[in-house]
Amino acid sequence: MDSVEKYKDSGILELYVYGLLSEEESIEVTEAIQEDSELKTEVEEIEKALIRLAADYYPKDISALRPSVASRNKAGSSSGFFAWFGSAAAVLLLIVSGYLYFDNKGLQSAITNLEDENQQLEEQIIDARNNIAETNVLLDSLRSRNISRLALNAQEIDPDAFAVGYYSQEGNKLILDAQYLPEPPEGMVYQVWALEFDPLTPLSIGLLDDFKENEEGIFYLNVGSTPQGFGITLEPEGGSKTPTLERLYVLGQLST
C-alpha cells in the first residue's frame, strides 16, 4: 500500500500519460499498472482530467471536420499485398495463430471492459424502471378525485418563476411541481408555506432541500392544516420561522 502511495506521489504517472518517459520507463509503468488496480485507476483518472482539460482548451463542434477515410486502405493492404499473399499465407497463418494465442489476454480484458459497459447499461435500465414506477405513483395520485390543481404564480422578485401544486384534501398532501423555479443560490433553500389569507397565517410545510438533486422537480409535502393557498419563499439554509416576504417567489390560491 505504502509503495503504491509513494509511486503515485512521485509524479511519474502524470509523466507517463503525458508521454514524457523513456520507452523503458513507460513499459515499466505499464507493467506496474497492470499488476495494481489502484495504480490503474489513478492513471485513468489522470487521463480523464487531461482529456477534459485539452478539450476545454478549444471547445468546438468538430463533427464536420472528421476526415473521410473510406477510400483510404489501411497501410499494408495494397494490391501488392495480394500478389504475395498466397505464398505468405502459410507463414502468416502460423504467425497469426501464435498472435491469437497471445492476444487472447487482450481480448479477455476487452471482454471485461464490455462487461463493465453492460453493467453500466443495466444500471441505467434499472434507474429508468424506477423512474417509471415513480411516474406511475405520481399519475395515480393525480388521477384521484378530490384533487385540486393550483397555479403558483410569479411574484415581483422573479417574473419567470412558476410552480404548480396538486392538493389533495383527502390525504392533506401537496404534490409540488417546482421545475420552473430558478436554482437557489448557495446557502439558500426554498421553503413552502401553507397559507390562510384572512388573516394571513403562514405555516411552514417543508423545505425543498434536495432541489438540485431532484431532477424532475417533483416534491411531496404533508399539509397540516386546511390551507387556502400556498407560497414559496427563498430562505437561508435550514429554513425560517416566518416567511421572508421580500423573497416570495410564487404564490397561489386554492379555489373554493
Add this chain to the structure above:
Amino acid sequence: MQPDLLILRLKEGDEKAFQRIYELYGNSLLGIIFSITQDEVVSQELLQDVFIKVWDKSNSYDPKKGRFFTWLLNIARNTAIDQLRSAERKNKNKQVSLDEVHNIFDKTSHIQSDSIGLQKYIDILGPLCQQIIELLFFKGLTQRESAKKLKMPLGTLKTKNRNCINEIRTQING
C-alpha cells in the same frame, strides 16, 4: 477506461471504430494542436491530418509502451510542431519558438477566453501551474527542458506538476 475493443477494431480498419475514436478524442487533440499553433484555421486542418495518421498508423500503437491517449497526444503534438517549423522556414520573420513559455492560458492570447470551459481552469490554477502544464502536457517538452525553463529542480517540477493535475481533477470531479 481505455477503449480496448475500439482500438482493436481500428487496427482492423473498421471505419465505425475510427469515427467513435474521433468523437472520443477529437476535441482534446484539437485543443493540443491549437495550444501549439494558436491558429484556429490551421488547427482545424491539422486535426484532419492527425486523424488520417491515426487511421494509417493505428497498427503501430503498442499498448505496452503507453496509453492510447498518449499515442494520440504524440501524433497531435508532432503534427502541430512540424507545421510550426515549416511555417517558420517559409517565413523567416515569423519567429515561433515552441520552448518559450507563453502562458497559453493567458486570457489575451486565447481566442476563446470568454468560454467557461477554460475560465474554470484559469480560476483554479496559479500562473506556475499554468506554465508547467503548458510545457509538459500541451507542448510535450521534456522534463529537463521544462525544469530549465522554469528554473526549478526536476524533482520539484514533478511534484508540482502532480499537485497541479490534482487541482484539475478536483475541479472536474467536484
